[in-house]
Amino acid sequence: MIVKTLSNLHTQSQSCFRCLRAKSTLSAVIDETVNSGLILKSMSTDVFENLALEDWIHDHVDLQTRSILFLWRNAPAVVIGRHQNPWQECNLQAMRQKGIPLARRRSGGGTVFHDLGNVNLTFFSSKKKYDRHRNLQVVTSALKGLRPDLDVRATERFDILLNGHHKISGTAAKLGRTAAYHHCTLLCSTDRVLLSAVLKPTCQGIHSNATQSVPSPVKNLLDEDPTLDADTIMEAIASQYNTEFGFSSPITNVDPSDELLLPGIQKMAHELLAWEWIFGKTPNFRICTTFEMKDGTSICNVTLNMDIKKGIIEYCHIDVPSDWLPMELSQEFSSHLIGGKCCPYEMSVLAAELLRTASRNKELGRKMYNLCKKVIFMM
Numbered sequence: 001m002i003v004k005t006l007s008n009l010h011t012q013s014q015s016c017f018r019c020l021r022a023k024s025t026l027s028a029v030i031d032e033t034v035n036s037g038l039i040l041k042s043m044s045t046d047v048f049e050n051l052a053l054e055d056w057i058h059d060h061v062d063l064q065t066r067s068i069l070f071l072w073r074n075a076p077a078v079v080i081g082r083h084q085n086p087w088q089e090c091n092l093q094a095m096r097q098k099g100i101p102l103a104r105r106r107s108g109g110g111t112v113f114h115d116l117g118n119v120n121l122t123f124f125s126s127k128k129k130y131d132r133h134r135n136l137q138v139v140t141s142a143l144k145g146l147r148p149d150l151d152v153r154a155t156e157r158f159d160i161l162l163n164g165h166h167k168i169s170g171t172a173a174k175l176g177r178t179a180a181y182h183h184c185t186l187l188c189s190t191d192r193v194l195l196s197a198v199l200k201p202t203c204q205g206i207h208s209n210a211t212q213s214v215p216s217p218v219k220n221l222l223d224e225d226p227t228l229d230a231d232t233i234m235e236a237i238a239s240q241y242n243t244e245f246g247f248s249s250p251i252t253n254v255d256p257s258d259e260l261l262l263p264g265i266q267k268m269a270h271e272l273l274a275w276e277w278i279f280g281k282t283p284n285f286r287i288c289t290t291f292e293m294k295d296g297t298s299i300c301n302v303t304l305n306m307d308i309k310k311g312i313i314e315y316c317h318i319d320v321p322s323d324w325l326p327m328e329l330s331q332e333f334s335s336h337l338i339g340g341k342c343c344p345y346e347m348s349v350l351a352a353e354l355l356r357t358a359s360r361n362k363e364l365g366r367k368m369y370n371l372c373k374k375v376i377f378m379m
């Protein structure tokens with residue numbers, strides 16, 4: 001197994017790839033890169049492992065004297081900003097159906113879709129050296145170096161647009177006390193149909209102060225030039241990063257699940273996977289919505305009011321005309337949901353409990369069942 005210290009790695013040629021393996025921790029290896037740069041590329045396509053590696057670098061590496069560029073790609077995933085509401089941003093039902101995970105990152109900003117056709121770039125530096133314009137310049141210059149005819153420009157809100165109209169990159173950042181990172185996406189050959197399908201919110205009537213995404217028309221770089229590919233683009237960006245900052249770092253492959261190299265990283269990944277982080281960190285919100293219920297030929301309008309704090313239903317009132325469903329049944333349903341997580345699995349258990357115990361005739365049982373299904377489907 002090859003064990004490389006950074007000083008070894010610096011002697012390698014630009015295009016050379018190296019794998020870090022655990023002999024020393026990554027921070028010990030990185031300690032040898034004082035006053036220079038390091039380019040890391042993830043060997044994982046797991047969104048939680050990759051976000052955990054960002055956290056690990058931010059928390060464990062002294063970024064006062066060194067800068068790092070981290071290149072990574074994920075299997076299909078939706079990534080929301082730190083202060084967003086997933087029910088407001090994405091189609092959770094479609095994501096569950098397709099097995100697409102939802103991740104909440106630690107940086108602010110809007111919701112994006114990732115797949116292997118999307119490249120993520122994280123620029124770590126001291127807070128003093130944090131410069132999003134310069135980082136995006138690295139990306140646009142690298143693209144122009146590859147294809148001089150490409151019209152790619154960074155905007156004032158740090159998107160990158162293709163031909164002045166289509167977004168190919170979105171930016172977010174996290175500023176710590178002394179260190180910072182700026183990360184951005186780059187659409188190379190992402191599944192745009194899937195992107196639109198999963199970023200279409202389904203839950204109506206949400207009132208919240210959560211950060212809202214800014215939807216834009218998107219395009220892939222490969223739609224513009226099919227001879228490009230994600231690996232060539234990543235190599236060009238790595239090379240331009242070295243040129244721009246005067247470094248000579250090769251690309252070093254890192255396995256973000258390697259606990260020996262990155263002590264504590266698995267705990268960090270688990271924190272990012274927890275319901276309490278992904279859904280529980282949603283800013284408090286209210287759902288006020290009206291929907292139609294049918295039972296044979298009888299139709300009625302149902303009004304739902306819910307207050308959700310830390311992802312938990314704190315208040316619930318389901319208003320159903322009493323000639324359609326006796327008030328005590330709708331009230332029983334409402335009070336049964338209070339204290340539960342706004343989560344279809346937990347709600348299904350609560351609803352099943354209620355449907356089992358509440359005594360009623362066949363017609364009322366059917367109406368209650370359909371009402372439960374409708375409410376659970378919104379989660």
Ligand SMILES: Nc1ncnc2c1ncn2[C@@H]1O[C@H](COP(=O)(O)OC(=O)CCCC[C@@H]2CCSS2)[C@@H](O)[C@H]1O
Pocket residue numbers: 079105109110111112113114118120121167168169170171172183184185186187195199212213214215216217218
């Ligand atoms: N992958 C990707 N790249 C660029 N733009 C996208 C992408 N997915 C969706 N979108 C479009 O951007 C808006 C949201 O734009 P908005 O400006 O609201 O948010 C962002 O751009 C956030 C970028 C976060 C980058 C991080 C880097 C590593 S982890 S995620 C969305 O509604 C779509 O129209």
